[in-house]
């Protein structure tokens with residue numbers, strides 16, 4: 261393999277999968293004490309896709325999204341040298357999801373591993389793949405984000421159950437010598453307690469009611485909100501300073517779809533029009549590590565990206581606390 265060591269990957273294929281079943285805010289109001297008005301006003305969410313327990317797993321959704329991304333890229337899957345799947349909600353611990361994806365798309369020459377970095381999982385996996393490409397170790401990578409979050413929802417907790425949805429998204433990256441790419445990644449483990457979900461499988465733990473509740477997504481929503489509206493604009497500003505780009509030069513800021521108000525706040529802080537911040541949270545809710553590639557797929561299908569070069573920033577944040585951002589052309 262002859263790879264220029266100054267290469268980074270360009271996104272040459274995108275795919276996504278969303279489960280068929282949806283729950284509207286009115287459906288949610290039949291489950292917990294809430295309303296369409298409250299959810300819409302506080303989050304921007306109107307409906308979310310919910311996995312079908314007979315059909316959809318994190319693995320099956322990742323496979324479907326990956327197949328679509330590889331088909332969209334129009335490459336021979338044997339070209340793929342790396343498969344990374346980001347997921348916080350894998351249905352199996354091993355074989356790892358990336359190995360299942362490798363098998364399903366016939367990426368027989370790829371190395372594989374999964375990353376668990378909660379909501380910034382896709383950004384983390386993308387940045388990791390770029391570093392493998394940059395090092396010259398691989399030429400082409402498949403990066404997937406997949407989540408079956410509704411498995412981990414406490415359907416009695418109105419503060420969390422209205423926020424999340426299921427789905428998967430994937431991109432294919434191929435090395436090019438003339439592509440701009442810069443990333444920043446950060447973490448604050450000392451502030452991690454505000455989002456917490458324990459594994460059910462813990463030796464010696466009595467399955468008390470309290471323990472069972474800890475196996476669901478537990479969140480201090482306001483703390484996460486404050487973290488996001490402070491750190492996301494800060495990391496984007498630092499990234500732009502590092503690349504010497506002005507925010508005005510960026511065509512799209514593609515952010516993790518967690519809450520419309522968070523995205524609006526970032527736009528305001530960066531003094532950029534909200535039209536530069538694509539959103540699909542209304543229809544998908546928060547799909548964690550799948551949210552950015554699902555949105556990218558939608559943008560490619562409706563022509564916002566795909567033809568001609570667009571300068572974009574992608575950024576995500578979540579449990580950990582972890583957050584990151586990168587600037588590239590797409």
Ligand code: UT7
Nearest residue numbers: 293294295298302379418419422481482484485518519578
């Ligand atoms: O990927 C990262 C994942 N996490 C996040 O993105 C979370 C970020 N945080 C948020 O998005 C927001 O904090 C929430 C949407 C979770 C909550 O919105 P908020 O504006 O911060 O509301 P709040 O928690 O301050 O609650 C305000 C009121 C409370 O009632 P009282 O105490 O004022 O009487 C809540 O009990 O709203 C109540 N409330 C609800 N009411 C109707 C909380 N959830 C609901 C609900 N429906 N679903």
